[in-house]
């Protein structure tokens with residue numbers, strides 16, 4: 095797959111998603127500018143990159159030479175001005191419409207006119223993020239899955255003003271990076287979260303309604319549907335506070351009752367049962 | 383190994399002819415399995431440790447009657463989970479009532495486990511566990527398809543690659559039969575009134591086309 099993109103910039107490259115996205119681009123041979131406001135986060139991401147590529151070499155997924163060139167492709171910076179040479183900027187900063195809009199407006203002044211801006215947002219509208227940035231036609235949604243360096247799927251969406259050429263170029267980049275893009279509309283949750291968030295809420299409501307226990311639901315779903323992980327295990331992993339945030343992003347936009355945070359979910363968060371990270375959610379993890 | 387006997391009251395969705403579970407039954411045992419529902423009248427037999435009524439989309443209460451939330455005896459419900467008309471899985475959903483006999487539940491669980499099944503126990507609520515949880519998702523996916531959110535292939539691939547599911551919602555609901563999905567959804571909708579169980583347009587169309595034949 096050939097692409098006109100040569101230099102990729104990742105904003106928020108010190109974060110969970112940004113660091114993974116930078117690995118995807120660097121591994122595929124793109125010069126990758128890793129931009130973050132926090133030096134320490136970039137340093138952490140660099141360590142993560144070294145570990146990841148070394149593991150890939152151990153597993154025979156890349157040669158030692160490839161590892162060196164992938165690492166050499168990664169260029170850390172806290173200077174927004176350095177992004178002037180980017181053909182594609184992938185934004186993965188924290189989930190705030192205002193912060194993303196501000197960043198894109200600043201980038202518009204820095205980057206070449208033909209540069210494309212992509213957002214990795216999970217819950218916001220691509221059209222709204224693009225709004226007012228000065229190049230609304232050159233903005234796309236590019237939603238990676240966690241962990242980005244392991245997961246091939248990317249949900250690609252167009253804002254109302256996105257041009258066909260922009261979408262095609264961004265799509266071509268994902269293919270050149272060895273990823274698997276799917277096209278979806280600029281709607282809350284795209285495909286994955288639009289299906290998953292309400293489903294997980296239904297699970298919580300079923301528990302609240304006394305249908306059965308979390309463990310029985312997980313067993314049923316794993317045996318009956320062949321999922322690798324039950325929904326309660328998954329919720330504990332995602333974090334119940336994150337599930338509340340997802341609901342709060344989607345429900346006010348869609349007014350779909352299934353997307354609203356179930357009362358039990360809010361009570362569990364209030365009780366400090368956030369999932370694995372807090373030692374307990376639907377299951378207890380303290381002894382482990 | 384716990385013995386069981388079978389009374390066949392009608393066609394069974396859990397165990398088709400030739401299923402090993404049928405061959406494993408005894409002539410007399412203290413666990414009685416009623417396939418295809420409870421027949422004209424639910425047998426009352428206090429000597430049985432458990433009487434297990436095979437359910438379709440209906441609640442167990444239809445067979446046993448209900449008593450202000452105090453219902454329950456050694457009569458339990460069950461169904462072997464199937465994705466619509468797909469082949470049955472290895473999962474038995476065992477249905478209890480508020481006052482169900484705990485010994486009946488453990489006798490039934492042991493019996494099914496000895497026969498090689500995984501058993502989950504749930505309350506007598508619409509759709510039991512899996513249909514209650516997956517039918518709204520399939521309705522949503524079918525609606526998304528109509529609304530142009532993504533193609534069927536894109537939705538299925540997203541679930542397989544992004545969530546690690548063995549299949550996606552559209553391929554799955556179509557494989558199980560859209561008309562059957564319509565029936566299950568409608569049955570749960572009748573009992574819950576929740577719009578998420580209102581069969582999606584494509585399911586209603588499939589039901590209508592099957593009825594024309």
Ligand SMILES: NC(=O)c1ccc[n+]([C@@H]2O[C@H](COP(=O)([O-])OP(=O)(O)OC[C@H]3O[C@@H](n4cnc5c(N)ncnc54)[C@H](O)[C@@H]3O)[C@@H](O)[C@H]2O)c1
Pocket residue numbers: 105106107108109110111112129130131132135185186187188189190193197214215216217237238239240
């Ligand atoms: N975590 C997930 O599972 C997941 C999955 C898919 C998409 N997303 C989306 O990815 C984005 C990032 O999420 P995350 O979980 O990686 O967040 P994170 O908090 O781990 O990382 C955000 C990073 O952005 C940096 N940052 C903040 N403001 C910045 C700015 N103005 N310029 C440059 N860098 C800045 C922070 O220092 C941090 O390193 C969000 O939009 C989120 O919705 C998250």
